[in-house]
Amino acid sequence: GAVVSQHPSRVICKSGTSVKIECRSLDFQATTMFWYRQFPKQSLMLMATSNEGSKATYEQGVEKDKFLINHASLTLSTLTVTSAHPEDSSFYICSAPQGIYGYTFGSGTRLTVV
Amino acid sequence: GIQVEQSPPDLILQEGANSTLRCNFSDSVNNLQWFHQNPWGQLINLFYIPSGTKQNGRLSATTVATERYSLLYISSSQTTDSGVYFCAVDPDNTDKLIFGTGTRLQVFP
Numbered sequence: 001g002a003v004v005s006q007h008p009s010r011v012i013c014k015s016g017t018s019v020k021i022e023c024r025s026l027d028f029q030a031t032t033m034f035w036y037r038q039f040p041k042q043s044l045m046l047m048a049t050s051n052e053g054s055k056a057t058y059e060q061g062v063e064k065d066k067f068l069i070n071h072a073s074l075t076l077s078t079l080t081v082t083s084a085h086p087e088d089s090s091f092y093i094c095s096a097p098q099g100i101y102g103y104t105f106g107s108g109t110r111l112t113v114v
Numbered sequence: 115g116i117q118v119e120q121s122p123p124d125l126i127l128q129e130g131a132n133s134t135l136r137c138n139f140s141d142s143v144n145n146l147q148w149f150h151q152n153p154w155g156q157l158i159n160l161f162y163i164p165s166g167t168k169q170n171g172r173l174s175a176t177t178v179a180t181e182r183y184s185l186l187y188i189s190s191s192q193t194t195d196s197g198v199y200f201c202a203v204d205p206d207n208t209d210k211l212i213f214g215t216g217t218r219l220q221v222f223p
Contacts, residue, residue, distance in 0.1 A: 032209065034209075034210065034211070036213075038155075041218075042216075043200065043213045043214065043215055043216050044200070044202075044211075044213040045213075046210055046211065046212070049210065091155060093155070093157065095157075095211075097209040100162055101159070101162070102147055102159035102162050103147070103149075103157075103159060103211070105156065105157040105158075107154075107155065107156050108155040108156065110155070
């Protein structure tokens, strides 16, 4: 089945630094990738949609200059959290739609900003 | 925007018990899915079920689109069923999912 590999699984960074999260589709071409964040014991909230070869679209309230998304190839989408602050600490998950077969999710990245 | 509410928020079961999880949504949708998030955070597809009934082993799901709800049935629960169950809807046919509030299930031996 379709697999999305997400790295890193955990990252701790200092406040003010940037962190890059990668999602790679291993056995299919992902023209679209969705990025979600999930705070502890809460639901998933859609942050943005990345489309290969075009600019990402962001959901209302998500700062596009803070959460930089790049989808330069059909197998790689990246999310960079710039100038991270403690309130950015969260679980970030990517997801690729698979039509009637549902969605393939990355394993998630737990970001802790200290 | 559309609201997606799940009940109950928490559920504790002994192994072998059956349960029903409910998902209510406030507007018509093109797509409804059920997912299981395991204790390590990985999300797994359970059902793509915009309407009707489907079964997969001990799990089954029913969506009544006209009444804007879906049910997930878990029979003979096992400890490996523990985790959070989410329903999610695509209201605009854009593949963007709006996730429900989730039901946290704990199954004890």
